[in-house]
Amino acid sequence: MVRNVRAAGAVLWRFRGAGDTPGASAVEVAIVHRPRYDDWSLPKGKLERGETRHAAAVREVAEETGFAAVLGRHLGRVGYPVPEGDKTVDYYAARAAGGEFAPNEEVDELRWLPAAAAADLLSYPHDRVVLSRFTEFPPDTVTVLLVRHGHAGRKKLWTGPDDQRPLSPTGRHQADALTALLPLFGADRVFSVPKERCVATVAPLAGLLGVPVVPEPALAEAPRPPDSPRGPTDPAPAVARLRDIARAGGTPVVCSQGGVIPGVVGALLADLPGGSGVEPDELKSPKGSAWVLSFTPDGRLVSADHIPHPAQADRA
Known part of the structure; x- marks a missing residue:
């Protein structure tokens, strides 16, 4: 039987150099490097037992980036095969609400980049699709x-x-x-x-x-x-x-x-x-x-x- 693995993540964003100030000159998004896979991706992870996709997205962002996240619009669901079965990931726009990155077991580097530069560095097409959806509208909806x-x-x-x-x-x-x-x-x-x-x-x-x-x-x-x-x-x-x-x-x-x-x-x-x-x-x-x-x-x-x-x- 094929197992359906549920996960959730986010496009974590902030105004560059201006905290949460609207009208800042540029928006940055966070992408993370995972040494286990040697890849660059959007922060995400599996749902824990009994956990909602929304709570999982906030928790995973905190665990991988060190930042608190405030969820915004749903950016869609993507699916792809993994060794355990079929994986589906729900992504959200999420405003960074304070925090600080520290290397951990899953992530050894975080970069804040403009969306175009982040898209160039991301390792997977589905992450670039999600990031493209994020850029369709201003982040501060x-x-x-x-x-x-x-x-x-x-x-x-x-x-x-x-x-x-x-x-x-x-x-x-x-x-x-x-x-x-x-x-x-x-x-x-x-x-x-x-x-x-x-x-x-x-x-x-x-x-x-x-x-x-x-x-x-x-x-x-x-x-x-x-x-x-x-x-x-x-x-x-x-x-x-x-x-x-x-x-x-x-x-x-x-x-x-x-x-x-x-x-x-x-x-x-x-x-x-x-x-x-x-x-x-x-x-x-x-x-x-x-x-x-x-x-x-x-x-x-x-x-x-x-x-x-x-x-x-x-x-x-």
């Missing part, structure tokens, strides 16, 4: 983490006001998983539809970050008469509000609902040239799932990555 609230039991069994329907034990588990995942992207602000199940999904994250949960009614489902079928909500107001949130910068988390998220993401995907590559089923956005939406500073979407269920999916 704004990440908006659009979350669907966690599981809140069966609506028909809840006798109180719908706005007060709480998370179920499954929903609380999903909230915990999101609290572990979203800081990897540098989450720094938290917005939520003002419903108990939505607020409760992101409240643990807000507590961890020491920020309030800001009410965001523009991302709520439109009211409808009792027992009426749920129809699609006009996405335009929510799309406009999400773009405004993106333009404000930082890394905001926004918790919304299943009647809103598919329409919003579907409308935003029209920004992407040449098709989005997003499957229709992904737009359904199961409870507890998240979209990593990357915007230019003026609010144009450049990347969309769906995380189906951080409590279960994409783990080794």
Whole structure:
């Protein structure tokens, strides 16, 4: 039986000579030399048991380069054969957030180079493809983490006001998983539809970050008469509000609902040239799932990555 080896890595970047200052004259990326293979590659490594691809990317960058990484847009998945079987690697853009390189068992040299010079030195075509994807857009995109609230039991069994329907034990588990995942992207602000199940999904994250949960009614489902079928909500107001949130910068988390998220993401995907590559089923956005939406500073979407269920999916 062929074994599927899961791995994750990153294009680690920084502004040359200017730390994290936007508008610096040039961007550098980190490539590493591995003496075991005598090659130059992007930092990456295998997922540990029970680890998500996102956590693995941050851990591997730290282990190989000595730098903390803040994840940004997903740069795609590459696959190639290895002695153990077939290897698939998920890559992310990742901003260097401080650190210092020291030679270690896996890596004996790190170089910070402009992307063109790094591409010339890289040993493998798939690394050059990933680096090319990174250079398609400026590195300092704004990440908006659009979350669907966690599981809140069966609506028909809840006798109180719908706005007060709480998370179920499954929903609380999903909230915990999101609290572990979203800081990897540098989450720094938290917005939520003002419903108990939505607020409760992101409240643990807000507590961890020491920020309030800001009410965001523009991302709520439109009211409808009792027992009426749920129809699609006009996405335009929510799309406009999400773009405004993106333009404000930082890394905001926004918790919304299943009647809103598919329409919003579907409308935003029209920004992407040449098709989005997003499957229709992904737009359904199961409870507890998240979209990593990357915007230019003026609010144009450049990347969309769906995380189906951080409590279960994409783990080794």
